[in-house]
Amino acid sequence: MSPSSPDPRFSPSWSPRTSPLPALAVAGVGPVALALARRVLSAEDTELARWSGVAGPGVLVLLGDTESLPWVEGVVYLGRDAAAPALLLPCTLAPDVAPALLERALVARAQTGTPLAVLPRTAHLVPVGAARPVSRDTVRAWLATQEGA
Numbered sequence: 575m576s577p578s579s580p581d582p583r584f585s586p587s588w589s590p591r592t593s594p595l596p597a598l599a600v601a602g603v604g605p606v607a608l609a610l611a612r613r614v615l616s617a618e619d620t621e622l623a624r625w626s627g628v629a630g631p632g633v634l635v636l637l638g639d640t641e642s643l644p645w646v647e648g649v650v651y652l653g654r655d656a657a658a659p660a661l662l663l664p665c666t667l668a669p670d671v672a673p674a675l676l677e678r679a680l681v682a683r684a685q686t687g688t689p690l691a692v693l694p695r696t697a698h699l700v701p702v703g704a705a706r707p708v709s710r711d712t713v714r715a716w717l718a719t720q721e722g723a
Contacts, residue, residue, distance in 0.1 A: 598639075598662060600652070604696075606646065614644065617644065627713075628705050631723070661676070661680060661689060662692065667694065680692065
């Protein structure tokens, strides 16, 4: 996976959602991604089997059912807004533009497959369509490369 780099032009405003979206994914960037990976490594095999994920330089996104998604401080939970089904948006935040317009703009900008995980705080767009089942060995290897970078 190749998440996009932060882009200062990605700047819609975000405000609290009146009703949170159900979580379908959890994401971490930078130190939060490392903490999330360590949490994944401490999970039982039955938990790992419930997740799929993608990772790139400094970013980790896990997909799964709401109850199974892990927590570490600083993660962002993502869900799907019916008005923008190609995006995974923060569960507790809404953009100041119509979600369908945001979706159209971001999908065109990303020029990758969908869905796209939208991480507004760091301005990352992460294509998650290629998510694979989580493997302890793969997470361990990713973590080692990130800690060595």
